[in-house]
Amino acid sequence: xxxxxxxxxxxxxxxxxxxxxxxxxxxxxxxxxxxxxxxxxxxxxxxxxxxxxxxxxxxxxxxxxxxxxxxxxxxxxxxxxxxxxxxxxxxxxxxxxxxxxxxxxxxxxxx
Amino acid sequence: xxxxxxxxxxxxxxxxxxxxxxxxxxxxxxxxxxxxxxxxxxxxxxxxxxxxxxxxxxxxxxxxxxxxxxxxxxxxxxxxxxxxxxxxxxxxxxxxxxxxxxxxxxxxxxxx
Numbered sequence: 001x002x003x004x005x006x007x008x009x010x011x012x013x014x015x016x017x018x019x020x021x022x023x024x025x026x027x028x029x030x031x032x033x034x035x036x037x038x039x040x041x042x043x044x045x046x047x048x049x050x051x052x053x054x055x056x057x058x059x060x061x062x063x064x065x066x067x068x069x070x071x072x073x074x075x076x077x078x079x080x081x082x083x084x085x086x087x088x089x090x091x092x093x094x095x096x097x098x099x100x101x102x103x104x105x106x107x108x109x110x111x
Numbered sequence: 112x113x114x115x116x117x118x119x120x121x122x123x124x125x126x127x128x129x130x131x132x133x134x135x136x137x138x139x140x141x142x143x144x145x146x147x148x149x150x151x152x153x154x155x156x157x158x159x160x161x162x163x164x165x166x167x168x169x170x171x172x173x174x175x176x177x178x179x180x181x182x183x184x185x186x187x188x189x190x191x192x193x194x195x196x197x198x199x200x201x202x203x204x205x206x207x208x209x210x211x212x213x214x215x216x217x218x219x220x221x222x223x
Contacts (some may be wrong), residue, residue, distance in 0.1 A: 043214030
């Protein structure tokens with residue numbers, strides 16, 4: 001059973017606008033959440049993370065929001081740039097260092 | 112430069128053969144992982160290791176085997192028992208705690 005879900009397989013956004021990528025999870029024992037960016041034929045690269053004790057973490061154009069009551073995670077990219085076009089995976093960690101990944105959302109930023 | 116090296120980038124296997132994928136890291140990370148990615152799916156955990164000489168099965172371990180004789184190395188063997196081995200395989204490592212995993216660039220395995 002998929003414990004981390006990304007229900008939108010793709011998203012298109014105009015350059016300069018906000019991109020919002022969403023992720024839902026089912027296990028309340030997850031204590032750390034991450035977003036990765038991935039290009040074809042490459043490994044994912046770490047983007048931003050948030051601990052379960054926080055509800056927001058910001059790094060430049062990227063902000064991650066965590067709503068524990070809704071078991072929902074989102075990544076905001078503003079302003080979006082063409083170079084942001086990639087597949088974005090959310091991931092969640094259980095105590096014991098086991099990570100669970102969503103199925104990914106393909107973001108296309110249109111110039 | 113510290114990082115994770117997976118080799119080879121592309122690998123072909125004949126039916127009935129075992130094949131071993133290499134993963135080496137020089138990040139001094141204790142934990143290492145193997146994932147499989149299929150089209151339209153997320154990363155699914157095959158095996159992980161928290162420490163040398165110890166490893167645990169992930170969600171899809173059947174048909175795979177691993178060893179962890181050195182901290183730096185975590186090779187994955189795809190055995191002939193794996194019925195659908197064609198996939199993109201990713202190796203990762205982490206230092207533990209609230210720290211992200213670092214990934215290699217993957218090995219694409221295809222069946223001839």
